[in-house]
């Protein structure tokens with residue numbers, strides 16, 4: 481579901497808290513329950529496009545299922561030394577227990 485301002489309804493916050501990582505319907509994006517915060521990011525690893533929906537979450541980082549790199553979910557930065565751009569993050573809002581993301585907008589400088 482899209483609204484006129486370009487925000488996309490993803491899922492209930494309660495569902496995300498249970499599942500930790502939820503795919504955004506119709507988009508190559510994810511929402512993640514990360515240490516008490518909702519984070520929206522691209523689904524394909526920026527290194528070699530592994531599916532980050534199959535990644536692991538530990539200590540505020542999303543670990544790629546293919547290689548040893550991981551991403552800081554506060555800013556998308558990748559493990560030092562990896563020849564890869566950072567993970568793209570997207571704006572999130574929560575209204576009435578529903579998670580919304582703004583999928584067109586990217587972080588400044590990306």
Ligand code: FES
Pocket residue numbers: 525526527528529530544545546547548549
């Ligand atoms: S594909 Fe994700 S770290 Fe290489």
